[in-house]
Amino acid sequence: MPHDHDHPHDHGNLHDHAQPHRHPPRPDQDDTITQWRAMEIAVRELLIEKGILSAEEVRRQVEDMDNRTPLLGATAVARAWTDPEYRKLLLSDGNAACEVLGMERGPYKLVVVENTDQVHNVIVCTLCSCYPRWLLGLPPDWYKSRNYRSRVINQPRDVLREFGTAIPGHVTVRVHDSTADMRYLVLPKRPAGTEGWSEEKLAALVSRDSMIGVAFAQNP
Amino acid sequence: MAAAESVTPQFRTGDRVAVRAAYPIGHVRTPYYIRGKRGVIERLCGAYGNPEELAYARPGLPKQPLYRVRFLQREVWPAYDGSPGDTVDVEIFQHWLERG
Numbered sequence: 001m002p003h004d005h006d007h008p009h010d011h012g013n014l015h016d017h018a019q020p021h022r023h024p025p026r027p028d029q030d031d032t033i034t035q036w037r038a039m040e041i042a043v044r045e046l047l048i049e050k051g052i053l054s055a056e057e058v059r060r061q062v063e064d065m066d067n068r069t070p071l072l073g074a075t076a077v078a079r080a081w082t083d084p085e086y087r088k089l090l091l092s093d094g095n096a097a098c099e100v101l102g103m104e105r106g107p108y109k110l111v112v113v114e115n116t117d118q119v120h121n122v123i124v125c126t127l128c129s130c131y132p133r134w135l136l137g138l139p140p141d142w143y144k145s146r147n148y149r150s151r152v153i154n155q156p157r158d159v160l161r162e163f164g165t166a167i168p169g170h171v172t173v174r175v176h177d178s179t180a181d182m183r184y185l186v187l188p189k190r191p192a193g194t195e196g197w198s199e200e201k202l203a204a205l206v207s208r209d210s211m212i213g214v215a216f217a218q219n220p
Numbered sequence: 221m222a223a224a225e226s227v228t229p230q231f232r233t234g235d236r237v238a239v240r241a242a243y244p245i246g247h248v249r250t251p252y253y254i255r256g257k258r259g260v261i262e263r264l265c266g267a268y269g270n271p272e273e274l275a276y277a278r279p280g281l282p283k284q285p286l287y288r289v290r291f292l293q294r295e296v297w298p299a300y301d302g303s304p305g306d307t308v309d310v311e312i313f314q315h316w317l318e319r320g
Contacts, residue, residue, distance in 0.1 A: 109265060111288070126251050153253070153308060154297045173306045175293075180249045180286055180311040181268045 068137035072103055073185055074206035076135070077217075078199040081190040094185065098135065106134040106183070113176060114187040115213070120167045121186045122160065122213030124152045125178040132183040136208055143212065152214075153177060163214040186213040193220050226267035229285040230314060235261045237289060238320030239312060247275030250316045254308075258320040259291035262309055270313065285314040 033041075047053040076097060080087035090097040094110030110132060113121040125131065126149050131139040142148050152159040156173050160166070167173055176184050188210040194202060197220075209215035231237060241256030249271045264287055269280030293306040300306070 111265075126253075127249060154293070154300065155302075156293075156306070157302045169303050171303075173293075173302060174290075175306075175308040177251065177254075177308060177310045179251060180265075180271065180313065182265055182286075182288070182311055 065133065065138060068133065070136045070208035070211060071203065073135040073211045074203040076101060077187055077206045077211065078203035080187055081202055082199055090187065104134050106132065108181060108183040110185060111182045112185045112187050113174070115189045119172045119174055120213065121174045121176060122152060122156055123176050123178060123184040123186060124149055126153050127179055130178040130183060132185055135185060136211060140208070160214060163209070165215050186211050188217040191217050191219045225281050226283040227285060227314060229264055231261045231287060231317065233261050233263055236320045237261060237317045240316050240318060246272055248272055250312055251310065253296065254291065254310050257291055257296050259289040262288040262290040265311065287312055287314065287317065
């Protein structure tokens with residue numbers, strides 16, 4: 001927005017350069033066209049031109065992805081905390097467990113790993129940024145960073161500590177490297193003091209980070 | 221997709237395996253750090269198109285069995301200073317595995 005402030009000058013008179021202008025003009029292009037973005041635009045325009053996709057379909061897909069939030073995953077976690085049969089299904093067939101809740105099965109096989117008193121799980125994709133987007137939405141920037149990807153794989157306890165998550169020595173830390181066709185969700189431990197809570201109330205304790213494994217579910 | 225288009229799985233959960241220490245060029249989903257390391261089959265995930273072929277728009281058939289293989293961190297990273305039982309699980313295609 002070049003003009004998001006109040007000051008008197010005549011916007012109807014765009015060519016009057018004699019008017020004093022007290023702020024530097026912002027460039028019309030406030031974005032960088034990198035090689036990859038140029039390629040995306042070129043491919044997208046070609047697909048539209050050839051009638052394979054419409055601009056409306058592309059827009060709808062972007063909107064659909066932006067609308068996905070970790071609440072989908074949190075809903076599955078809260079159900080698993082309250083329904084032992086559902087927990088079994090979530091751990092044995094994550095995609096079927098998504099479907100049971102009226103969510104998409106997902107385009108990849110979902111592996112759910114459970115945190116217990118003995119085991120803490122954490123997810124990474126060392127090769128790129130594989131993430132269960134249909135359940136959690138877009139991954140956080142740090143998940144895609146070289147720093148996280150290269151360090152959580154061989155010093156997970158230090159990285160978890162940086163996230164404020166200290167894992168006691170007697171608890172096994174399992175890192176899961178999402179290298180091929182699986183996508184992963186951590187089933188965090190249910191916090192103490194939540195006995196009798198509704199699924200909706202429980203789901204509010206389940207953060208995105210707790211389902212990646214860099215945090216615990218929030219205490220009540 | 222006919223079943224014949226999948227390679228028969230050779231390993232079962234609990235089998236000891238070693239990752240081939242090979243360094244071919246191309247699109248490979250076996251991370252460098254795990255090549256040449258020994259682990260245990262955690263589970264068979266199913267059969268999937270070979271990414272080394274799919275990346276170049278080839279059909280990727282026959283499908284390759286894909287496993288989750290569990291490695292001890294201290295075997296993967298000699299300097300690992302976490303707990304001795306800590307592990308890393310990696311998805312590895314059968315054609316990258318040997319009996320270990």
